[in-house]
Amino acid sequence: GNSVTQMEGPVTLSEEAFLTINCTYTATGYPSLFWYVQYPGEGLQLLLKATKADDKGSNKGFEATYRKETTSFHLEKGSVQVSDSAVYFCALTGDSGGSNYKLTFGKGTLLTVNP
Amino acid sequence: NAGVTQTPKFQVLKTGQSMTLQCAQDMNHEYMSWYRQDPGMGLRLIHYSVGAGITDQGEVPNGYNVSRSTTEDFPLRLLSAAPSQTSVYFCASSYTLQLAKNIQYFGAGTRLSVL
Numbered sequence: 385g386n387s388v389t390q391m392e393g394p395v396t397l398s399e400e401a402f403l404t405i406n407c408t409y410t411a412t413g414y415p416s417l418f419w420y421v422q423y424p425g426e427g428l429q430l431l432l433k434a435t436k437a438d439d440k441g442s443n444k445g446f447e448a449t450y451r452k453e454t455t456s457f458h459l460e461k462g463s464v465q466v467s468d469s470a471v472y473f474c475a476l477t478g479d480s481g482g483s484n485y486k487l488t489f490g491k492g493t494l495l496t497v498n499p
Numbered sequence: 500n501a502g503v504t505q506t507p508k509f510q511v512l513k514t515g516q517s518m519t520l521q522c523a524q525d526m527n528h529e530y531m532s533w534y535r536q537d538p539g540m541g542l543r544l545i546h547y548s549v550g551a552g553i554t555d556q557g558e559v560p561n562g563y564n565v566s567r568s569t570t571e572d573f574p575l576r577l578l579s580a581a582p583s584q585t586s587v588y589f590c591a592s593s594y595t596l597q598l599a600k601n602i603q604y605f606g607a608g609t610r611l612s613v614l
Contacts, residue, residue, distance in 0.1 A: 388541075416598070416599035425607070426608075427503070427589055427605035427606050427607045427608055428542075428589065428605040430602050430603070435599050435600075473541060473542070477598040477599055484596070484597060485549070485598065486532070486547065486557060486598070487542070487544075487598060487603065489541035489542045489543075490541055491539055491540060
């Protein structure tokens with residue numbers, strides 16, 4: 385079945401530091417890939433997505449590129465802010481009727497950004 | 500526009516008690532789902548619905564019942580709560596079940612403790 389493995393946390397950075405959160409996946413066919421963010425006390429929000437190989441998703445300064453050859457979708461940001469402190473989830477959905485109706489999530493990575 | 504609304508936000512139950520977690524959306528979405536979030540395990544799909552009167556099981560359906568009598572509401576029922584059901588529960592909705600093409604919106608969650 386499908387699975388997502390993401391970098392174990394927690395990750396603690398200083399403001400303006402560079403962020404990378406690694407995410408790799410296992411899936412058949414051509415899944416779509418997502419990053420969700422969960423701020424303290426809130427539900428998950430879609431941060432960015434990519435639906436085919438070599439696509440780059442971007443939003444709020446975050447980027448991730450769908451790499452089929454390495455089955456990866458690493459999240460990056462060039463300069464983090466305190467307001468980026470949250471839990472980040474990598475997720476995928478399949479491309480067929482048996483798996484395109486649900487998201488398979490990674491375990492989540494807690495990011496704390498200090499001023 | 501309220502989006503996805505979950506009630507209650509917090510609940511404490513004793514083993515064997517029953518309760519219903521409420522979920523409502525005002526976006527006229529056909530697809531609704533319930534996830535549970537446990538530490539170190541990401542989110543796992545419990546049940547989902549592709550429209551009024553249609554429900555199906557996800558990855559971890561045991562101990563939970565659902566029904567979908569209207570497009571707007573998708574309640575999750577625990578008939579006899581067990582400590583293993585202590586978790587944070589998220590309801591989500593999207594326009595259709597094609598999650599690669601439609602943003603999935605999450606509620607703020609219900610934190611449930613079963614003693």
